[in-house]
Amino acid sequence: MTARRNRSGIGPARAGLASCMLLAGAVSTADAQDTRSLPGTPDQPANDTAATPAPPGASAVQGDLMTRSALLGDPWGIRSSLAARGVSIGLTETSEVLGNATGGLRTGAIYEGLAAATLGIDTGKLLGLTGGTISVSSYQLHGRGLSANNLDNLSTVSSIEAGRSFRLFEAWYEQSLFGGNATVRIGQQAVDQEFLISQYGTLFINSQFGWPTLPGIDLPSGANAYPLGTPGIRLKLQPTEALTALVAAYNGRPGGEGSGDPQKRDADGTSFELDDGVFVVGELQLAINQGKDRHGLPGTYKIGAYYNSNAFADQETDNHGRSLADPDSNGNALLHRRDWGIYAVMDQLLWQHGSGADKGIGLFGRIVGTRGDRNLVSLYAEGGLSWKGMLPSRPDDSLGMAVGYTKISGRARQLDRDTAFFSGSAYPVRDAETVIELTYQAPVTPWLSLQPDAQYVIHPGGGLPDPDDAGRRIGDEAVVGLRATIAF
Structure with a gap:
């Protein structure tokens, strides 16, 4: 998931959304039926929805400092006592330093961090309500974001970048039905925890490999993706081990009506708005060659679509049919009712080595597409490779390289041409933003991981004009950094 920004005169932009943020531990119970995960750490199992494993149970946290899964272990037996009652807790700090050596609005470096606390309750163990799970997660966000302060790009370079705050993220109840073949979840939720997720993409630090740039830019408030949750209901059906169907309906505008940053409109995540339209998303998932008896390499394939009932501003014309760049325009964009998008996701293991099912090259x-008249971004596409266990001496390390492409819609590009025409001066026409990322994730201990990272952003913002010289674009950005994650 991150701060949302608006660029005056040229449409909205995002300070970022995230999904591969490293965080505390998931929100499932010690033996939870549905392994709940939140923006987090590596080693995501196939078909899971984000990157964080469950909070450590009694056995996992025991042992010496270098082998236990949590830094604090099981002090005074608190964790093991809670786990026996169906209660799990997690606390993680993700800290990173990122800097751009070239390009952007200015060069420099920043520090930012995310402290995440999670609580999971197995209602069967604690309350006698079989098949139920309660999940609550909250964030404390600190530091400064590189994209918001230095870069002004579309695909925020850090998946944990957001406005400084202490906020509730998710708070929901889930009930298992029909012997586990269906679940219903109700409460405050985030769409990027279950929908449009790439298993291998969670390795990367750039936010676009979590919640994609297109819905993060186009939908109201960027949709209910990190760090914004909103009330909703989700139904999950799994008629076979290979096939899963998900459908959900959420409040259509996280943070409610108003201008400016939605994170500030809902400063602590507890507004629980219900009357801002509806955001509906559905997804079909096909998992192949899963389990011990598989005859080929495992993979997961997904297709989906979303719909939002709110009004969306035209990217070029006002409500009288004039270009918004025309000096005679009234400045009120033509409004379109409703918006939609379609998408597809692929995760496929290409080569496997070692005994682990996740070792090898994935x-x-x-790809996500939508209509261009009411959206700044009309197409998003990404692809990449992840290699876990490349070094025999470090079987849990992961190396990844990925490319993300964000296309500016034709109507928004026409507005740039209109701006040049009516101003009578040079003005760059935006086309697309491309991000290349190379990353390496190294677990130092089960509770500590380090991740050096390098990114290169071509045509930030799709080729935005430089604030100091509107006739030229903002320079391409070379970003390097280091992320550290500690599970307490």
């Missing part, structure tokens, strides 16, 4: 790709 290929991933996603």
